[in-house]
Amino acid sequence: MATVENIDPRKSGGRGRAAPGTPIGGGIEKSRLPLAEAWHLPGYIYESPELFALEKDKIYMKDWLAVARAEEIAAPGDFMTFEIVGEPIVVSRHKDGQLYAYYNSCAHRGVAVAAGRGNAAKFTCPYHAWTYDLSGKLLGAGFMDNVEGFDPETCRLRPVKLDVWEGWVFVNFDERAAPLAEFVAEFAGAFGRFGQGRFKLTGKMESTFDCNWKLINENFVDLYHFQTLHPTTLVNWPKPGSYPWTPMRHGGYATFYENNMPVLDSLRPLGPAPWLPDEIKAKPMFGGAGFLTPNFTTFVRPYSIAQIIVWPLGPNRTHLCQYITVPENYFDLAPDLMDRVKELHELMTIITEEDRPMIESLQKRVGTRGFKPGRLSTGEFLVHHYINDYLERMFGA
Ligand code: FES
Ligand SMILES: [Fe+2]
Incomplete structure (x- = not known):
């Protein structure tokens, strides 16, 4: 069993710190207490390569991923x-119109067989020139005619499972995974009414952080x-104590509120998305936030x-993709x-650059001997969840 190495025994003693040789998972008991009694997680949770490999198996190779x-x-x-x-994959649209x-x-x-992104009639492997169509099916392979049993x-x-x-x-690496509709059902119950399928991209911003994915x-x-940290960028936000929220499975949640976000003033004259329910259209300051396991924040x-x-790129490195979409009718309006x-x-x-120095500073500390997890504030109820x-x-439980 993988164990936590290089843990200073002086930092153990019931404060959420794992002793040397502790199996992965050690030292987490105090984080599992009710919020008012809980401590933050031990440092190795954010930097252990063994734990990172386990997360890949248990989470990223199981969940549907957008x-x-x-x-x-x-x-x-x-x-x-x-x-x-x-895990390297291709997502493509075949000439039959289907995504694979x-x-x-x-x-x-x-x-x-493919690199970057683009448009192709077929893929040709650069090594021995086997060719594939855009559904991944073999089109041709030289000198394979007399190879016994080769079909x-x-x-x-x-193939990798795919659904929209x-x-x-979304893709899923687990051949036995339940359908996507089942996976997103709870999230869709809160956010499906926005009909994001009818929102279209205006921009996609990408950046890389020197930190563990869970810290983000x-x-x-x-x-x-x-x-x-965001006194001028996240103005008028509800205070932690007045934040109505609904917990969902695997750390997910949904919350809805009304507050003014001045940066939206340029879009308000275009009107709310016409397909939204009337109760949302009636509230120009309406907003919501949510999380779908393992990495999808809305x-x-x-x-x-x-x-x-x-x-996640590694225990200490994470790539962030931010997508902005607006109602499809805005492109005509x-x-x-x-x-x-x-x-x-x-x-x-x-906002993410305001966050960066804090998260990267935290990442640098979690591997040091001086790091000791502290208490959670009641304002960190969603972190606790x-x-x-x-x-x-x-x-496990
Ligand atoms: S490795 Fe692709 S054709 Fe040989
Ligand atoms: Fe932030």
Whole structure:
């Protein structure tokens, strides 16, 4: 069993710190107490390569993962490549109009058959020139005619499950995974009414952080820091004590509120998305936020939906994709749409850059001998919810 190494015994003693040689999962008991008694997690939770490998097995290789907007792969031949926690895949649209996902690993010896993104009629492996169509099926392979038992009809790039919810392309590495509709059902119960399938992308901002992926997820549900760190960028936000929220499975949640977000003033004259329910259309300051395991954070408004997806690159490195979408009718209504959303795009980056020094500083500390987890504030109720569901999922009840 993997154990926690290099843990200073002086830092153990019931404060959530694991003693040397403790199995992965040690030292977490005090984080599982009720919020008023709870401590933050031991440092190794955010930096252990062994735990990172376990997270990949238990979470990222099991859950449905949103990798792209369908509109990013709209035309036959469009494709995008991804490395999902080290697993290389292609998502493409075949000439039959269907989306497919498969490993980016040639069926001959495993070389990557596609790179980056683009539009292609077929993929040709650069090593021995086996060719594949955009559904991943083998089209041709030289000098394979007399190879016993080789069936070109069934030979293909190994498929990955794919489905679409509200314009989001999800993939799943687990062949036995329950359908996507089941996976998103609870989240869809809260956010499906926004009909995000009819929102279209105005921008996608990407950046990489020197920190563990969970620290970013925690940061997004940490209302406790809003007033300190974002006094001018997240104005008028509900205070932690007055935050109505609904917990969901695996650390998910949904919350809805009304507050003014001045950066949306340029979009308000275009009206709320026409398909929204009347009770939302009647509230121009309406907003909501939510989280879908393991990496999908949403902020909804009648005028725009922002989605942030967190991709673990390693125990200490995480890639962030921020998508801004607006109602599809805005593209006809406003020739100056890109000017109207410019400030909103910039704000998303400014907020994450305000967060960056805190999260990266925290990451640097969790591996040091001087680090000792502290108490949770009652303002960190969503962090408590998130880490407890994470612990339950990783280590059981
Ligand atoms: S590895 Fe692709 S054709 Fe040989
Ligand atoms: Fe923040």
